[in-house]
Amino acid sequence: MKYQARIFVTLRPSVLDPAGTAVQSALKQMDYHVDSVRIGKYVEIVLDAADETEASQKLDEACDKLLANPVIENYRFELTAIAQERKA
């Protein structure tokens, strides 16, 4: 079974986000008044797994080891099964 995963990696709330602050002040100069901007990563992965439990276990491992830095980042993901009979 193929699954599409959408992974969101965000800085922990206690960690400063200088890129977000830069975007916020740029938006302010363009007359958009925004209260906060936080920038993270968005990763789309297509993977093979027997079922949703296995897919989500694999993704947890991949996120912990490679995609996110658990010291300063949080992650969450959404899984969707891709129908293999039809065009995905």
Next chain:
Amino acid sequence: MKYQARIFVTLRPSVLDPAGTAVQSALKQMDYHVDSVRIGKYVEIVLDAADETEASQKLDEACDKLLANPVIENYRFELTAIAQERKA
């Protein structure tokens, strides 16, 4: 009214993603077999707007002008109203 926007900026499908390819081959070396990896940006913004239409118009402008490069990137966003009476 305050809105929280979650913005996803992704490379257009026709644009090569060297970072995604690097992650894919790293995952392969770690024995995770994934078919594709695409890396994008994820931005969380809290903004003020009169209603959802105004918020989404402002965000479209901000994405076109600042957050995404429309030549090589697509974006989409989700809006959620933040209750101001309660803790958000």
